[in-house]
Amino acid sequence: MAAFRNQTPLPNIRHARNGSECRVGPYSLDGMDTTTGTVYEFHGCAFHGCPKCYPGPVQDVQHKHPYDPSRSMRDLYQKTQERHRRLQEQYGMQTIRVMWECELEEERRHDQEMDEFLQGLEDQQWPAPEPLMPRNAFFDGRTNAIQLLVNESVEDMRYIDVVSLYPYICKYGTFPIKEPTIVTQPDQHQWQQYEGLIQCSVLPPRGLYHPVLPFRRKQKLVFALCRSCVDEHMQQGEIAEYQPCEHTDEQRAWVGTFVTLELKKAVTLGYKVLKVYEVWHWKEFSTYDPEAKTGGLFTGYINHYLKKKMESSGYPDTCYTEEDKTRFGNDVYDTEGIRLDPASIKPNKGMRAFSKLQLNTAWGKFGQRDNFPKTEYITEPSVYFEKMLDVTQTVRDVQLVNDNMVLMETLKKEEHVAP
Known part of the structure; x- marks a missing residue:
């Protein structure tokens, strides 16, 4: 057994x-x-x-x-x-x-x-989560308001915007390569030896102003320090009056899938890893080396369109002389490893917009959902019944087109979508 x-x-x-x-x-x-x-x-x-x-x-x-x-x-x-x-x-x-x-x-x-x-x-009294799904560790982009209401006497309001965040991560971020080793019985005490994705239960600290690890509830991404508090607030349907959290550690903890780098950072801020269920461990990674100007999984792609964007933006207003322009080109090479073509550096709004779009959408394209509804016309009864009995998908809609045809919409069940 x-x-x-x-x-x-x-x-x-x-x-x-x-x-x-x-x-x-x-x-x-x-x-x-x-x-x-x-x-x-x-x-x-x-x-x-x-x-x-x-x-x-x-x-x-x-x-x-x-x-x-x-x-x-x-x-x-x-x-x-x-x-x-x-x-x-x-x-x-x-x-x-x-x-x-x-x-x-x-x-x-x-x-x-x-x-x-x-x-x-x-x-579910014993935490028994589903098999690790890599997408569960991908939490998309997010914005955050630190303070929702300010007094009219406040003269300055500030915000932080990271410029070119997606291209920066694609170029300078560390990405795993090749296939991972899937560990279904990981070492509970030596989990920090792994590099990749970890499915585990975590207990957040109390009083942390900026929570690190998020989780999803009712299709919402929340950063909170208590799972049960979030559940209770969502059940009420509105933001309830603030009450100090009195839930137990078991009620506050949750199960999630995280990148090991993120999880290790959370531990330094007071999070505790209670139990590790599954690990996808990679042995090889690709990272851009700014000194040697080599490596990186998406470096070639990012450099190509970043070069187009910078050239079509024209020279900065601070470049007056040929010496200034030469210094600008050298600075770009020293910083990004990109050689600009002086003859191509001139304002071109269309090319700049296109290049910026290519830079920013690469991340989103690779993070795109991989399970979309499928709509098809069916004329054969055998095909109709085959799809109706297929346990790997959900039939979302069936419409009778005529006596010999139906229009069927199906969606793969998440557990049957290949990671």
């Missing part, structure tokens, strides 16, 4: 929680020991025609497929057996370990420890 509990060190079993399910021919396997070739399968009784739950003639007469009444439970069981046969004979999977849903329920009735473990997952 260790393979199903995932509590103790396991053999090299690859599954959905440590990368992705192995695919052999047309089949996705629940689990597979990559060293021995042992296949692990968990079968729901109603979906695979369990011979214990639906024995003998009952498989044909009394029980039909839950989504397709034209098929019997015997059909399901035979299809399952055919799957196992092909895995062994056609694809060389010699050992297939199968657990049926009813067998698991029977074991739960006789194994209190297992039952409590699984019940904790179901009730």
